[in-house]
Structures are given as C-alpha cells and as structure tokens.
Amino acid sequence: MRVLHRNVLANVTQMIAWRAGHEVRATADGGIELRPIESLGDRGVVPGAGATVVVSPLFHAHALINMSFLLLCGATQVFAGRFEPGRMLELIETHRATYITGSPAMWHAVATDPDAATRDTDSVRVVSSGAAPIDHVTLEALGRAFPSASVVEGYGLTEGTCLVASAPLTGSVAYKLGSVGLPVFDTEVQIRAQDDSGAVLDAGGRGKLWVRGPQVTDGYLNHPEITAQQFVDGWLDTGDIAYLDEDGYLFICDRTKDMLIYKGYNVYPRELEEILVSHPDVSSAAVVGREAGSVGQEPVAFVVPMPGATIDGDAVSAFVAERVLPYKKVRDVVVVEQLPTSAAGKILKTKLREQLATAAT
Numbered sequence: 001m002r003v004l005h006r007n008v009l010a011n012v013t014q015m016i017a018w019r020a021g022h023e024v025r026a027t028a029d030g031g032i033e034l035r036p037i038e039s040l041g042d043r044g045v046v047p048g049a050g051a052t053v054v055v056s057p058l059f060h061a062h063a064l065i066n067m068s069f070l071l072l073c074g075a076t077q078v079f080a081g082r083f084e085p086g087r088m089l090e091l092i093e094t095h096r097a098t099y100i101t102g103s104p105a106m107w108h109a110v111a112t113d114p115d116a117a118t119r120d121t122d123s124v125r126v127v128s129s130g131a132a133p134i135d136h137v138t139l140e141a142l143g144r145a146f147p148s149a150s151v152v153e154g155y156g157l158t159e160g161t162c163l164v165a166s167a168p169l170t171g172s173v174a175y176k177l178g179s180v181g182l183p184v185f186d187t188e189v190q191i192r193a194q195d196d197s198g199a200v201l202d203a204g205g206r207g208k209l210w211v212r213g214p215q216v217t218d219g220y221l222n223h224p225e226i227t228a229q230q231f232v233d234g235w236l237d238t239g240d241i242a243y244l245d246e247d248g249y250l251f252i253c254d255r256t257k258d259m260l261i262y263k264g265y266n267v268y269p270r271e272l273e274e275i276l277v278s279h280p281d282v283s284s285a286a287v288v289g290r291e292a293g294s295v296g297q298e299p300v301a302f303v304v305p306m307p308g309a310t311i312d313g314d315a316v317s318a319f320v321a322e323r324v325l326p327y328k329k330v331r332d333v334v335v336v337e338q339l340p341t342s343a344a345g346k347i348l349k350t351k352l353r354e355q356l357a358t359a360a361t
Helices: 005-020 062-074 083-092 102-109 136-145 225-230 269-276 313-321 347-360
Strands: 021-025 032-036 050-054 076-079 099-102 126-129 150-153 188-192 208-211 235-244 251-255 261-262 264-265 282-291 297-305 331-334
Touching: 005 021, 005 062, 021 099, 032 099, 050 083, 062 076, 062 099, 062 282, 076 083, 083 102, 099 102, 099 208, 102 126, 102 282, 102 297, 126 136, 136 150, 188 235, 225 235, 261 297, 264 282, 269 313, 282 347, 297 313
Parallel strands: 050 076, 099 126, 126 150, 297 331
Antiparallel strands: 021 032, 188 208, 208 235, 235 251, 261 264, 282 297
C-alpha cells in the first residue's frame, strides 16, 4: 500500500479536529500549534492533559495515527506491551487514562475480565473501538466497565490510512448505537449499488461504500490493475457493504468478501454474529460460508463458550433460527476455545474457512 506522508498528516489532523476539537496551525518560527475550533466545543480529548494506554502493534496504522494525534495533543502514552486484560485495567487505573482505543476482540476480553468490576475506571472519558464491527453485547459490557466514558465505534481501513468515520463525542448530535458515526472532516462517502450501474443510493439503501478524502492513499504498490479497480476518479471502493441513515450516520453491514449467497439470497454474517453473542452460553462468535454446491454457501458458526458453559450446537442453531428468516439459519455450529485474530485484533475468517475446507476433504 502506498501510504504517503500527506495521507498520514491529513489523517492525524482530522483526528485532532474530530477528537480534540482543535485545528493544527503553523507558527511564524516554523513550528505548529493547536487552536480550538470554537464551534465544536469539548470533543473528548483535552490538549495538554490526559493519558492513554498503547496496546496496538506499533507497526500498525492504528497505533501510528492514534499515537501521533495524542502526542500532538500532549497526552501521556503508556506502553502496555503484550496485551492482557487484567494488566490493561491495572494500567488504566494507575495512570488515570482518559482516552483508550482498541479492537472488538480486545474490548471483549477487557469487559468480561473479573477485574472490570473492581478497578477504578472513572478517569476514562472515551472508549473507542475500531478494526472490525463490535457486537452490541460487548458495547453494553463496556458501558458498565467504563461508566464515565463515551463508548463509540469508528471506521477505517488501510486504503484510507486509518480513520474515515467516527462518532461525534459531544455536541447537539447524539451517538447512534450500531453506527460507526459520521465521516470525519474533509471526507465524503457514497453508498453505490452493487450492480454495474454504480448508482448512488438514497438513505437506507444497502450498497458498496465509496470514500473520498485526503486520507485516501495512493493505491497498491506494484499492482496497477487492482489500483485501477478500487481507486476511481479520487474515490476509493472500500469493499464494505453499508448504508447511511437520514441523518448521515454510517452503518457497516459486512465486508463484500464475507457476505454469503445462499439460494440467491444475501446473508450477512454480522447479523448472525450479533444474535449468537446474545445467547447466554456464547462468549464470542464468527460466521463464515461453507460451500454447498448449487445452493451457494451455507452459514457456519464458530463459537467460544462462556467460562464454565457447555454449548449445545443444536440449541444454538435453534436459537438463531427463531430470530431470522429461513434462508439465514446457521447450518452448523463449531465450538472452539478461541477465535484466531491478527496482531491488530481482527478475527481471521480466512483461517476459519481453511478449517472448514480441511474438514470437508
């Protein structure tokens, strides 16, 4: 990926405005300073104060952009080293962290850790989740673990440097549960039809998410054909299925490559995953497609049990079936000790698909 210096600078500047309510200005002596944007008010991060706990790998864009924006805001940065939920909660309490960010898998581990009920987390003002969609059960658990914080989602991708959209932390516009927020400053989004027409859809229409802004990168290194397909006239085809509501809030449905087609119907794994994690015996879940001949792909659920729980696959399948249309039913449940994740905390569905393919041979 050709991530240019200007992309990084743009995304850091956008973060400072969106999260801290300040603009970056050049000074006469060649330095820079932050000036408040009066119309924005308090945005969650107060320049010159506060602290964060750094968990993301430093080679990842998530760490690069968040650390840079918080460094320019004068926040103390505490390096956690290898992630462990109890240790994370200890560092938050010890250093009075005010702004913390991470992935859904990390937040699930933190929110369900026994120490979450006893640690003093009142200093935290913002808990931000990114890298992948987060389920509503984990969001609610985070609200209990960090009662003084705004718990919000953001959306970004490597092709867009890091951040594209995020929830506004304060102001007259309220956060909407399940949404990844609004496009950050200087960023435009469109929802386009998935067919060849590429028509821009109205509010509520599900389609492919396209993005334009200064953080959109310069394409794929040494891959001109793929670059030409995804980077068109200044716009980036993100590969995500999404919709906008009437207020302009962005909702991510799923990755195009993760969506299943069963008997001609579109099946979105995230919808099934949201239902699965609401089952009392299920701690976390991921749904992938299994090849099923002429009918396409059938949904298969990988689930991690709650501590001490024993999962009945048939009962879990029935639980989902009661809540969805027949073509969306989970056809099989695989119980695992943990879901494979990347260094950035994303669930590696490719590994799960490989496991299914191996089992079928």
